[in-house]
Amino acid sequence: MQIKGRNYSSIWISLIAIFLGLLVGAIVMLLSGFNPIEDYGNLILGAVGSPNAIGETLRSATPLILTGAGFAIANSAGFFNIGLAGQALVGWLCSVWFAITFPNLPGPIMIPGALLAGALAGAFWSGIAGVLRAFFGASEVIVTIMLNYTALYGTNAIIKGMIAKGNNDYSPTIPVAARLRTPFLERITDNSTFHWGLLIAIAAAIFLWWLMKKTTLGFEIRAVGMNPDASRYAGMSTKKTIIAAMLISGALAGLGGAMEGLGNFQNIMVNNALPDIGFDGMSVSLLAGGSPIGIIFSALLFGILKIGGLNISITSTTPPEIVNIVTASVIFFVGAQYLIRYFFDRRTAAKERKEDSATPPSTGAKPQTEEGSDTK
Amino acid sequence: MNIQTLLMTVISTSLIYSAPLIFTSIGGAFSEHSGIVNVGLEGMMVMGAFASVVFNLAMGNAFGAATPWVGLIVGGLIGMAFSLIHAVATINLRTDHIISGTVLNLMAPALAVYLTRLLFNGRGQTAIIQHPLATVNIPVLSKIPFIGPVLFSSTSPAAWVGIIVSVLSWWILSKTRFGLRLRSVGEHPEAADSVGISVYAYRYAGVLISGFLGGIGGAVMAQSITLNFSVTTIVGQGFMSLAAMIFGKWHPVGAMGAALFFGFAQSLAIVGKYIPVVRAMPDVIFTVAPYIITIIVLVAFIGNARMPAADGSTFIKSK
Numbered sequence: 001m002q003i004k005g006r007n008y009s010s011i012w013i014s015l016i017a018i019f020l021g022l023l024v025g026a027i028v029m030l031l032s033g034f035n036p037i038e039d040y041g042n043l044i045l046g047a048v049g050s051p052n053a054i055g056e057t058l059r060s061a062t063p064l065i066l067t068g069a070g071f072a073i074a075n076s077a078g079f080f081n082i083g084l085a086g087q088a089l090v091g092w093l094c095s096v097w098f099a100i101t102f103p104n105l106p107g108p109i110m111i112p113g114a115l116l117a118g119a120l121a122g123a124f125w126s127g128i129a130g131v132l133r134a135f136f137g138a139s140e141v142i143v144t145i146m147l148n149y150t151a152l153y154g155t156n157a158i159i160k161g162m163i164a165k166g167n168n169d170y171s172p173t174i175p176v177a178a179r180l181r182t183p184f185l186e187r188i189t190d191n192s193t194f195h196w197g198l199l200i201a202i203a204a205a206i207f208l209w210w211l212m213k214k215t216t217l218g219f220e221i222r223a224v225g226m227n228p229d230a231s232r233y234a235g236m237s238t239k240k241t242i243i244a245a246m247l248i249s250g251a252l253a254g255l256g257g258a259m260e261g262l263g264n265f266q267n268i269m270v271n272n273a274l275p276d277i278g279f280d281g282m283s284v285s286l287l288a289g290g291s292p293i294g295i296i297f298s299a300l301l302f303g304i305l306k307i308g309g310l311n312i313s314i315t316s317t318t319p320p321e322i323v324n325i326v327t328a329s330v331i332f333f334v335g336a337q338y339l340i341r342y343f344f345d346r347r348t349a350a351k352e353r354k355e356d357s358a359t360p361p362s363t364g365a366k367p368q369t370e371e372g373s374d375t376k
Numbered sequence: 377m378n379i380q381t382l383l384m385t386v387i388s389t390s391l392i393y394s395a396p397l398i399f400t401s402i403g404g405a406f407s408e409h410s411g412i413v414n415v416g417l418e419g420m421m422v423m424g425a426f427a428s429v430v431f432n433l434a435m436g437n438a439f440g441a442a443t444p445w446v447g448l449i450v451g452g453l454i455g456m457a458f459s460l461i462h463a464v465a466t467i468n469l470r471t472d473h474i475i476s477g478t479v480l481n482l483m484a485p486a487l488a489v490y491l492t493r494l495l496f497n498g499r500g501q502t503a504i505i506q507h508p509l510a511t512v513n514i515p516v517l518s519k520i521p522f523i524g525p526v527l528f529s530s531t532s533p534a535a536w537v538g539i540i541v542s543v544l545s546w547w548i549l550s551k552t553r554f555g556l557r558l559r560s561v562g563e564h565p566e567a568a569d570s571v572g573i574s575v576y577a578y579r580y581a582g583v584l585i586s587g588f589l590g591g592i593g594g595a596v597m598a599q600s601i602t603l604n605f606s607v608t609t610i611v612g613q614g615f616m617s618l619a620a621m622i623f624g625k626w627h628p629v630g631a632m633g634a635a636l637f638f639g640f641a642q643s644l645a646i647v648g649k650y651i652p653v654v655r656a657m658p659d660v661i662f663t664v665a666p667y668i669i670t671i672i673v674l675v676a677f678i679g680n681a682r683m684p685a686a687d688g689s690t691f692i693k694s695k
Contacts, residue, residue: 028490032490032494082415132671132674136675141415142619142670143671143674145615146615146619146670146671147667147671149612149615149664150668153664154660154664156660157659157660272611273611279478282478283482286475317498319490319493319494321485321490322486322490323486324485324486327482328482328483328486329483331478331482332465332476332483335469336465336470336476338470338471339469
């Protein structure tokens with residue numbers, strides 16, 4: 001699905017989708033005998049009620065901005081990068097691996113080096129899907145799904161077989177010079193896990209905006225996403241654009257994984273499932289309609305839901321999974337925006353219909369539902 | 377271990393691991409032939425697994441030996457009910473099929489674990505079921521010399537049912553009126569509509585059948601392999617089924633064949649301990665093999681395959 005044509009009503013669609021998602025959550029809570037007002041109150045309190053909570057919420061949003069930006073750029077080029085989780089995982093592994101392999105590097109080289117290792121690993125992983133799509137027409141949806149699981153089991157084997165000490169299921173902790181957390185940040189946020197990665201994430205969102213709006217590559221990516229045939233006819237190399245978009249997408253996802261390694265956990269452990277930041281990043285980007293500033297806000301919302309959700313289950317017996325039900329519902333309504341638009345634009349639509357019937361059919365408005373036929 | 381026992385172990389384990397994929401991938405084929413892309417198979421499996429385990433725990437004493445089989449139906453029905461979300465979203469609300477399927481995958485584990493916590497005093501996983509889908513010796517067939525013991529003794533009955541269902545599905549899709557109409561809706565909905573076939577009804581049928589079979593697939597997984605329900609009961613089998621369907625070129629029997637192959641690849645990691653050459657290789661090779669093979673096959677052979685022409689499209693009935 002292409003998310004194009006931002007207009008004034010898009011922000012309203014996101015807000016209405018959030019509202020409807022919260023409403024679904026409230027109904028589920030009511031049906032199962034919990035008090036939604038109390039639970040949502042505790043959620044807000046748990047997410048922004050103290051310096052520590054704010055720190056945790058911001059930390060939780062940090063990787064989502066990066067994976068969200070990664071999803072958005074691939075999506076602009078017409079790719080559904082479902083492989084963010086795998087790309088983040090290899091990025092996480094390689095950033096930690098770099099840090100523990102060269103423990104004596106000074107800070108100014110260590111952190112950029114580890115970040116670069118993460119970004120390159122993510123780019124390599126998504127690049128496989130980009131190349132296979134560009135040269136063989138292999139569906140990036142299937143290839144990235146398969147690469148996700150390859151990444152999951154591959155990184156687990158590397159952690160257990162090559163990195164962990166003894167029989168552990170986790171790597172050694174990264175050296176102090178590679179840490180994005182600092183005593184200063186811990187002090188001001190009351191010992192939360194907040195780290196400097198947020199600045200990197202915001203820089204990435206600004207980079208996304210600059211790339212898409214101000215560069216030739218960004219223009220080509222959007223053009224290929226909207227109409228690959230026309231772009232090829234106009235002399236653009238669609239293969240090159242496809243691969244470039246996927247490489248940047250994977251690099252951003254890899255950086256998202258590096259945030260977990262260098263900031264949040266400060267190591268990497270054997271995982272039973274793919275990291276949440278992959279699918280959450282996708283949701284973040286869909287909710288934001290691909291807009292870079294929107295991605296920052298929508299990642300913050302996800303951070304609030306995630307961290308605040310923990311507080312729900314501490315203060316009541318409501319299962320913490322309620323938060324995931326809410327986020328899935330929000331994305332459902334974003335996807336089903338035809339429904340929202342139908343009510344929202346009823347008046348505009350009526351007006352357009354009138355205008356349409358006045359113009360000859362050949363210039364009539366194209367139905368907006370033809371989107372997405374090439375995503376498979 | 378002699379060759380007969382070895383073959384028996386490999387085949388029996390392959391069938392056990394294939395069975396969930398067989399049902400789910402055939403379900404995927406029905407959905408896609410009706411024109412609805414279904415990346416939500418994973419979510420449907422989760423709901424089927426959850427429902428069958430809850431049923432098995434609650435009604436095991438009442439149904440006795442029939443429990444797991446009734447559990448399959450219950451899992452299928454809940455999977456079907458859950459797939460309604462996908463049907464309404466893609467058919468009526470014009471949602472992008474991949475986004476809708478992804479919502480299913482996000483929603484199912486959240487909802488199922490939420491309900492598990494409500495039903496089992498806050499715990500995120502259920503107890504172990506007492507009436508699993510056990511391996512059986514198929515009467516008569518297991519008496520055939522050599523082939524009998526290898527193929528039909530201590531084998532997975534669900535896998536054999538799945539194989540029968542795949543042939544049946546092929547017959548339905550290519551020989552019956554219902555199947556031909558279903559496919560016409562996935563190939564050229566406008567043409568189907570113009571001759572009076574209800575595109576919406578057939579697309580609903582395709583998605584609901586995929587929900588039913590996906591639910592059964594999840595129920596087979598839970599009742600024969602994991603034996604309880606938790607968030608890790610279904611980890612990627614739905615995506616594997618999707619791959620099997622594409623690998624099998626949208627053909628039910630092809631999908632079944634691909635599912636058998638994936639089951640075989642997974643079983644190698646387990647029975648590999650008994651095979652000298654295989655034993656020397658690191659486990660991870662077998663764990664990732666199905667995924668890498670899927671990519672290779674996709675790149676190398678899929679060129680010949682053609683997905684249903686209108687797969688992934690939204691049909692809007694003109695006035």
